[in-house]
Amino acid sequence: MFFHWGARSGATHAIAAPSRQEHKGIKTIGRLVQICAGVLLLSAALLIGTALQVVNSIDRADLEAERLRAGNAIDAMTMAEGPLTEARAVLLGRMAGLHDAHLATKASDSPSTQHIPLLGGQGPRGSYLVWTRTGLGHKIFLQFAPIRLPIIAGMLLTVLAVLLRTLRIVGDIERQRHLAHLQSRCDAMTGLANRLALDARMTELAIARTRFAVVGLDLDRFKDINDAYGHAAGDTVLREVASRLAALMEPQDLLARVGGDEFVMVLVSRPDIAALTELARQSIAAVERPIRLDERSVMVGVSLGIVPPVATAHLPSALVDMADAALYRAKSRFGSAFNFVGEEPAAPRQPMSQTPAWAGQVVPGGV
Template sequence: MADAAVEPVVSIGAGALGRGMPMHLCLDPSGLITSAGPTLAKIAPMPLVGLGFFTRFDLKRPIGIADIAGLRGSGQRLHLTLRGAADTGLRGLALALPDGGVLLNLSFGIDLPDAVRQHRLSDADFAPTDLAVELLYLIEVKTLVMAELHDLNRRLQGAKSVAEEQAQTDTLTGLRNRRAMDNRLAELIDAGAPFGLMHLDLDWFKQVNDTFGHAAGDHVLQHVARVLTGETRLHDIVARVGGDEFVIILPGLIDAARMHGIAHRIIDRLNEPIPFGDKVCSISASVGMAISSAYARPRPDRMLSDADQALYASKHAGRGRATVHSPDG
C-alpha cells in the first residue's frame, strides 16, 4: 500500500507574511502571539506579540473555543473582536501549522468602512491583492450617487410643488385661481365642513380700463387683491375667477351678520380712491353671499350660482352693496 501523500511545508519570513497578509496572527502551540500583521498591529491599542491570543481577543463564534486545540480544529469562519477596540468586528480563518501552532488570517468583513474611518487606514494597510480598496471606492461612489439622487429628488419635489402652486395661482394678483377655488370647495363639502361663500364683482372697473388703460386696470386689480387679503383670515381662500370677479371662501363662518360685516369693510376700503401715477382710479364693489348651512346638501355649482344671483341683486339695488342669498327666495 502506497504511503499517504505528505503536504509540502512552505516557509515564509515575517516581513513577506506581513506584506501578503497584513492582518495575520501567528500563534505558537501554547497560544502566544508570535507575529502580527502591520495593519492588525496598527489598530491594536497595545503591542500584541508575546501576549496570549485569548487574553487579547474575544471569540464570538464558533461558541466554546477556548484553547489552541479548539482553534486548530475549528475549520470554519471565526467572528472575533480585539479587546480595547471592540467597536471593530473581525472575521478570520484559522490554519493549523505543522509545529502545533495556528496561522490566523483576519479581515474586517462588513465592518470595513467603519474600520477604515475609525483607524484612518489607507491603501497601504491592505494586501495588494485585497479588494478592500476597490470595495471602499464602490461604497463611496454609491454614497455619492445616492446623495445626488436624493438631492435630485428633493429638487424635483420642490419643482413639482412650485408647479402645483403656480397652477393654482393667478399670476397678476397672486391670489388663488378658479382651479384652487374648485378644489377647496370640493374639500369642504366632502368633509361636511360649514363655510360661507362671497362672490365679489368690481363696479366701474371697465371705465378705469377705458379711461386710463390696461396698466391702470392691472394696478387696480393688484390693489383689490391686497384689500381682500387684508380683510380675510389666513386660512380663507381668496380667488380671482374672472377679469374683475373674485370669490372668497370662509371656512367655519356661517353667521350672516359677520359675513355682512366683512363684506362692508371690503366695500368701504374699495370705495377709497386708488392713486395711479398722477391719476386717481375710482371703483366700488358689489357682493353676493351664500352660506352652506342653508342647504340640506350643498353643491359647489348651486352655491356659486346662488351667490351670483345675490351679487346681481346687489348691483340692481344700486351697487356697492352686499346681499345674502336665501334658498327660500
C-alpha cells in the first residue's frame, strides 16, 4: 500500500491508497485490452506481409513458367524453321504466351521485362529474345485489393477503435474508483484523512510491525467561536488549524480529523520522546497564532494526548483510546498543554475567569 499526497484548502494530507486487491481486476482488464490491441496490430501487419509474400511467390512462379515456355518454343521453332527472325520472334511470342516478344541486341535491365540469350544457330549472333513480364501476382493483387483491402482495413480499424474505447472506459472507471476511494477516506471540510483512513493506516503499520506514535488533539474554546460567529467562522478556523498542523507532518506521517474539533496524528518520523515533545510544542505554537476572520482575528488553544512508539504493542483502536485519555488529562491543565500516556497532569486547569484575557476571545481589528 502506498500514500497519496495532495492539498486542499491549504492543508497537506496523506490518505492511504487502496490495496492492490481493490483494483487488480480493473488493471487486469486494461492490460488485456492493451494485449488485444497489440495482437490486432500484429495480425494486420502479418496479413499484409503474407499478402505481399503470396504476390511475390506467384510472380516468381509465373516468371519461371514464362522462361520455360520461351526456351521450349525457341528450341521447337529453330529446329523446325531455322534461326529466329523478328517476324518469327513475334510468332513465337504468340505461341508461347509471351507479351510483346521481340529480338534485341542487348539484354534488358528493366524490371518489367525478361530476356533469354539466343545460342548459336538460334538467331542473330549476340541477340536476345525479350518480352514483357505478365506479372500475374501483381495483376491478381490489383484485381482483388481495391475491394477486399478496404473492407479488411475497415474491420480492423473498427475492432481497434472498440478496443481503444474500451481501454478509455476502463481508464475512466479506474480514475472514478480512485477518486471515490479518496473521497471515502477524506474529510470534506479540511481535506485531511478521515477516521476510515486513520484506521487503515494504523492497521497497515501494525501489520508491518512499524513503530509509530499516536497523538490526539482537541481544540480549546472552539465552541465559543462557533456560538459567537456561526458555523462558517468555525469552519474557517478548522481549515486553518488543519493547514498549520499538516505543515508539521513528514511524508510518512498522517494527520486525520476524527470529529468536530478533534484531530489525530500517526507519526512514523518521530521515534522518541524528545521529538514528540518538540512536535507538541510546535503544534501548540502553530494553533495559538491568531486566525483571521473578515475584520477580526480569533485565537484558540489545543490540548494533546501522546502515545509514544514504546506503547504501540496495543491494537490500533486501543491506541486512540489511550491518546484520548492522555488528552483529557492534558485538558485539566492551564491553557494549551500536552500529556504523555501514563503521565499525570502537573497542575489543574484554572477557571476561565483566571485565564489570560485573550484566551478564546476575539482580538478586535486583527493583528
